[in-house]
Amino acid sequence: MSNPRPDFKEVEATRPDFRRNAEVTVxxxxxxxWKEGDGANDGGESLKKDHVEIDPYAEGRPVASNYKLLISGMVPRPIALVSTRSADGxxxxxxxxxxxQVVNHDPPTFIVGFAGGLGNAKDTLRNLQETGECVINIISEHFVEAANSTSINTPxxxxxxxxxxxxxAPTTVVKPARVKESIVAIEAKLVDTKEFESxxxxxxxxxxxxxxxxxxFWVREDAINEERSMVDLSVLKPISRLGGISYGRTTESFEIPRPSI
Structure with a gap:
């Protein structure tokens, strides 16, 4: 989505400074x-609200309305900063x-969705079709502006x-480079592709x-534990995508054990 505010810099100037040293609080x-059977934790307040039914294919409903609804409702979303190269290099x-998203761990499997079909493939998808290789880089706070700039529609x-x-930065198995600034990066090879018809x-x-x-997998040494099995959230400081031009950060979390029989 393009910038909906022509005076964005003026609006941004009125906002508080970014809290760069904000720690992750648990x-x-x-x-x-809460105990089994208690339901929602809001004392029933959510049950007092009604819902609006929306048919995504309703006559006269613009496709753009579905897009805006989904990217503002399905949040936060992880962002794959994907690096590729052409077949000729x-x-x-x-x-x-x-x-x-990541969808499996054995084998480690990831999905990435692209707007537009294969016949109108943009650079990343075009390169992936040609070479079958990419690197998925995870975006952190310390380079979010640079990462956002890569969304520009260049020739x-x-x-x-x-x-x-x-x-x-160099890679081992695939030819595209990884982003050195990225705390977590994943070299990946194409498994399958599916198109969607309107x-x-x-x-x-x-x-x-x-x-x-x-x-x-590539993980920065100060972000990985000794067993190489866990990434430190306080070091990763991941950025997520929200609706419109909004991004999110993770500075607070809580833990809930899974129930057992």
Missing amino acids: TKTPNPA KTTNLAPFSYS YGVSEWETSGLTP RTTPGKMTGALIIVEGVR
Whole structure:
């Protein structure tokens, strides 16, 4: 989504400064006394509210309304900053995607969603189709502006590495570089691709899903535990995607043990 506020810098100037040194705080759950069968922890307040039913295919409903609803309702979303390179190795690309997630651990499997079909593939998807390789880089607070800048719609062949100022780092299994500033990066190889056909405009391909397998993990040494099995949230300081042009940060968490029989 493009900037909806022409005077954004003026609006931003009125806001508090970013709290760079904010620590991750672990709190109690909303209701530590909750017991089986208690239901919601709001004392029934949510039951007093009614819902609005929305048909995504209702006559006259713009597709853009579904987009805005979904990206503001399905939050927070992890962002995959994906690095790729062309088959001939002459061009490289770096771009963020918030339609992304890890879906399995054995094998390590990830998905990334792209707007537009394979016939109208943008740089990242085009490179992935040609080479079957990419690196998924996780975005942290210390380079969020640079990562956001890679979302610019540049012509094919223009490298976002240069326009963002981010630093390419070597990889082992795949050819695309990883982002040196990224605390967690995953070398990945393409497993499968699926296209999606529009319901409102039959015959038009409106999106594509790629499934990739992680073949190497890179974690900054101060963020990984001795067993190399856990990433420290207070070091990672991940950025998530919200609705519109909004991003989120994780500075507070709580723990709830899983129930057992």
